[in-house]
Amino acid sequence: MICSAFLVGYLLDYSQTGSFKMTNGILFKTDIAQYVITGLILMLIYLAFYGLFNHFFYATAAFYIFFAIYTVANKLKMLYRMEPIMPNDLNFLTNIRQILSMVTFKVIIVVVLVIILIITVCMILENIFTYELMKFSPLMRIIFVVLGILSIASFYDVNKEGTPINFVMTKAGYSNFTPNISLTANTNGPLLTFLGNMHIDIMDEPEGYSKESMTKIVKKYQKEADVINKNRSNNNLNKQTxxxxxxxxxxxxxxxxxxxxxxxxxxxxxxxxxxxxxxxxxxxxxxxxxxxxxxxxxxxxxxxxxxxxxxxxxxxxxxxxxxxxxxxxxxxxxxxxxxxxxxxxxxxxxxxxxxxxxxxxxxxxxxxxxxxxxxxxxxxxxxxxxxxxxxxxxxxxxxxxxxxxxxxxxxxxxxxxxxxxxxxxxxxxxxxxxxxxxxxxxxxxxxxxxxxxxxxxxxxxxxxxxxxxxxxxxxxxxxxxxxxxxxxxxxxxxxxxxxxxxxxxxxxxxxxxxxxxxxxxxxxxxxxxxxxxxxxxxxxxxxxTKVQEDLPAMAKNSVxxxxxxxxxxxxxxxxxxHFSTNQKQLLHDYKLVQYDLTVGKGYSQSTINK
Missing domain, CATH: 3.40.720.10 (Alkaline Phosphatase, subunit A)
Structure with missing residues (x-):
């Protein structure tokens, strides 16, 4: 069970990096603690499967099949989008047929053959060793399942300073504040990155955010609008398509x-x-x-x-x-x-x-x-x-x-x-x-x-x-x-x-x-x-208009x-x-408005687009 947990942890990390050399360097040199924690979590998940089935090799089959699919999915997402699997991706499970239609037939065949192989081997082993392997009482089975659930649920507040899980993970070298999500997954591993993003803040509050600051911004850009509109002749957008x-x-x-x-x-x-x-x-x-x-x-x-x-x-x-x-x-x-x-x-x-x-x-x-x-x-x-x-x-x-x-x-x-x-x-x-x-x-x-x-x-x-x-x-x-x-x-x-x-x-x-x-x-x-x-x-x-004209084009960075x-x-x-003072102020205004219109108090929403 321990060997299986750490083997799966290794393969998951390889699906992220795409390099055995890089994976070995991360897991056995620079980020050993994260690998150990990943292995422990996987072992608890393994135990949860054991608790569910009460048959060791049935649990083994379920464990390997689940993480084989996870590993392949993570590898494909890294290949096509340079991003690890995230909690938000679970929404696509409602479109599983359409998702599979986007995967090459070769990949599907390989995954199916691997699943068949896992099931066959585990069924044979279960029949051979069925009387030698431990069976657990209902209470122990419930404990195993609860431990597996807690190993996942404990990460809900991992990014919140002061929580026990944040303290433990920070001491272990875990960090979820690298701006690049793929870089985070390289160091923490895709599993810890997934768990660490189950609960997120949409946007950090910009400095100086208040009702007064938003009122000033609306007035400021009303003046900008007045200047722009002097040279624009059309005032009814509904006349155009x-x-x-x-x-x-x-x-x-x-x-x-x-x-x-x-x-x-x-x-x-x-x-x-x-x-x-x-x-x-x-x-x-x-x-x-x-x-x-x-x-x-x-x-x-x-x-x-x-x-x-x-x-x-x-x-x-x-x-x-x-x-x-x-x-x-x-x-x-x-x-x-x-x-x-x-x-x-x-x-x-x-x-x-x-x-x-x-x-x-x-x-x-x-x-x-x-x-x-x-x-x-x-x-x-x-x-x-x-x-x-x-x-x-x-x-x-x-x-x-x-x-x-x-x-x-x-x-x-x-x-x-x-x-x-x-x-x-x-x-x-x-x-x-x-x-x-x-x-x-x-x-x-x-x-x-x-x-x-x-x-x-x-x-x-x-x-x-x-x-x-x-x-x-x-x-x-x-x-x-x-x-x-x-x-x-x-x-x-x-x-x-x-x-x-x-x-x-x-x-x-x-x-x-x-x-x-x-x-x-x-x-x-x-x-x-x-x-x-x-x-x-x-x-x-x-x-x-000011942002488009005066600031460089911007995007979420992947490197x-x-x-x-x-x-x-x-x-x-x-x-x-290297932005000028005016550019930095414009960017800050933009962030304030974005925060206000999305997760802030909405101070400007009723006036800024009128």
């Missing part, structure tokens, strides 16, 4: 280091970018995190300013809010479209809280059903062409303006679809499986063509429409590239903002903005869109010890230590 299009995993592969594609995968989109407001978007995800980019675009709030344990604002924050401040509430009419299952990231709960009046997805039926669900050439996901058709249908349902969110699925992992007559070939050391990179290139080429057709149809509509179009993150295909070396470029996707012909001809749109557009972040899309639409702003949108990644217009990473 604003569409946010999140293009799943879209990012031009030609920018990826150590990767060469034989031809341009998205020539139409690159041409659209050249002629319209466009640039690169700094993503807070790699290989995943779609809903987090959604959250930032809707709210204008920065993911990196939450605590590092916040992995999904949707499921950890918004579900508990009553009326979160966001762009949807600025419109009288709004609709969301996502051609996948609506319960992913709890969207079916989150979207109504944002104010969406309808949400079309694969789960909805009747009048709320998706109108188009076609796929292309073996791809299991609804095509972008179909998603665009649903969006066009929604546009035509309203005579005046509305807000529409479209989140596509066509280019989602895994990239195993072998498209016929694929003209794309890929060379280079960036990706482990070249064929998948070639499949991805062909997939976004389909997106390229359907996006151009979509914009052509938008141009024919006789009402003002502005589209914010962006890729949410790179696909998790480039595992051979060092993230430490290529951190910035592998977190940059493409975006453009497009105003249709009617908007341009009637003073509701701008062809190409060039100020502070080279590199932005998802939280910068609201102010950029309003500027593109020549739309007057509220104090809140004035603050976001190193800094919680935030800041990137300037030249694509260079910079430190907040």
């Amino acid at each position: 604003l569409i946010f299009v999140l293009s799943e995993s879209f990012s031009d592969p030609s920018r990826v280091p150590n990767l060469k594609v034989n031809q341009e995968a998205a020539p139409n989109i690159m041409n659209i970018k050249n002629e319209n407001t466009s640039g690169l978007m700094l993503s807070s995800g790699y290989g995943g995190g779609t809903a987090n980019m959604e959250y930032m675009t809707f709210t204008g709030l920065a993911f990196n300013q939450f605590s590092k344990a916040v992995q999904s604002p949707y499921t950890q924050l918004v579900v508990n809010q009553k009326h979160p401040t966001n762009i949807v509430n600025s419109f009288k009419k709004s609709a969301a479209i996502h051609p996948y299952y609506g319960n992913f990231y709890d969207r079916q709960t989150v979207y109504p809280k944002f104010g969406f009046q309808s949400f079309r997805n694969l789960n909805t039926t009747g009048s709320l059903a998706l109108k188009y669900k076609d796929t292309i050439d073996g791809n299991p996901y609804v095509s972008d062409e179909s998603a665009y058709k649903d969006t066009l249908w929604q546009i035509n349902q309203e005579h005046s303006g509305q807000f529409i969110s479209l989140v596509t699925m066509q280019n989602h992992m895994p990239y195993n679809v072998m498209y016929p007559d694929n003209p794309f070939t890929v060379k280079g050391s960036a990706t482990e499986i070249t064929q998948q990179a070639e499949n991805y290139a062909k997939s976004i080429n389909f997106t390229d063509n359907s996006t151009k057709e979509f914009l052509d149809k938008i141009d024919a509509i006789q009402k003002p429409i502005t589209i914010v179009w962006y890729g949410d993150h790179l696909p998790g295909l480039y595992s051979h590239n060092s993230m430490r070396k290529y951190n910035v470029v592998q977190h940059e996707t493409d975006y453009f903002i497009y105003s249709n012909k009617y908007a341009l001809e009637h003073g509701y749109g701008t062809k190409k903005l060039t100020d502070s557009t080279e590199v932005t972040d998802p939280n910068g899309f609201i102010p950029l869109a309003l500027k593109q639409m020549n739309q007057k702003v509220t104090p809140y949108y004035a603050l976001l 190193g010890k800094n919680a935030s990644l800041y990137v300037d217009a030249d694509g260079k990473q910079i430190s907040s230590k």
Whole structure:
């Protein structure tokens, strides 16, 4: 039992680091105490299984199967997203069939074979040694189960100073305050990191937070709004249609280091970018995190300013809010479209809280059903062409303006679809499986063509429409590239903002903005869109405008010890230590507002966005 516990602890840590050398260094040299504690917890969990089954080898089978699945899941998440399994990920268990569809068939077969092997061996051993092994009384069995539960539950207050568990773990060298969650998991191990994040604070209270300070901030940015609005002619947002299009995993592969594609995968989109407001978007995800980019675009709030344990604002924050401040509430009419299952990231709960009046997805039926669900050439996901058709249908349902969110699925992992007559070939050391990179290139080429057709149809509509179009993150295909070396470029996707012909001809749109557009972040899309639409702003949108124009693009960092990644217009990473005095004050104002609107007292909520 002891050997099994420490073996599983070792394999868990290896799933995190991906290196036996690094794992050995951590477990047997630098962080021995954390490894011992992990082993003890695993042993108590093992005992809990023993208490449940009262058969040693049945308990052994359950123990190894559970942690085999955990280890593989952690390895896959590190491979595709560079993040360990966190408590918030348990929400995806309600979508287990859809999750399995995203895992390669080879991995599923290997896991199934391992499970069969474990069960077979344990059944044989149980039959051989059934009379030699101890059986326990009901009282002892209950004690074993309780000990297992307590070993997990005791971590509830591990991050709260003064608690016994915090004292013990701190003495052992445990720390959960490293800004980078993957770095934390490397030293503590994925199990202790998981347990240490069961109970979290969403955001630390910024210095100087009070009702008085928030009143001053509202007044300050009301003045900024007055200045901005002198040069803006449109004061009724409901006369315009604003569409946010999140293009799943879209990012031009030609920018990826150590990767060469034989031809341009998205020539139409690159041409659209050249002629319209466009640039690169700094993503807070790699290989995943779609809903987090959604959250930032809707709210204008920065993911990196939450605590590092916040992995999904949707499921950890918004579900508990009553009326979160966001762009949807600025419109009288709004609709969301996502051609996948609506319960992913709890969207079916989150979207109504944002104010969406309808949400079309694969789960909805009747009048709320998706109108188009076609796929292309073996791809299991609804095509972008179909998603665009649903969006066009929604546009035509309203005579005046509305807000529409479209989140596509066509280019989602895994990239195993072998498209016929694929003209794309890929060379280079960036990706482990070249064929998948070639499949991805062909997939976004389909997106390229359907996006151009979509914009052509938008141009024919006789009402003002502005589209914010962006890729949410790179696909998790480039595992051979060092993230430490290529951190910035592998977190940059493409975006453009497009105003249709009617908007341009009637003073509701701008062809190409060039100020502070080279590199932005998802939280910068609201102010950029309003500027593109020549739309007057509220104090809140004035603050976001200042942040977008005067601060570098920001994202949650996945490498190193800094919680935030800041990137300037030249694509260079910079430190907040080098910010000017005005930039530091602006950033502090931003944090105060973010805290107030999310987990604070809400002093500004009734006035800042009016």
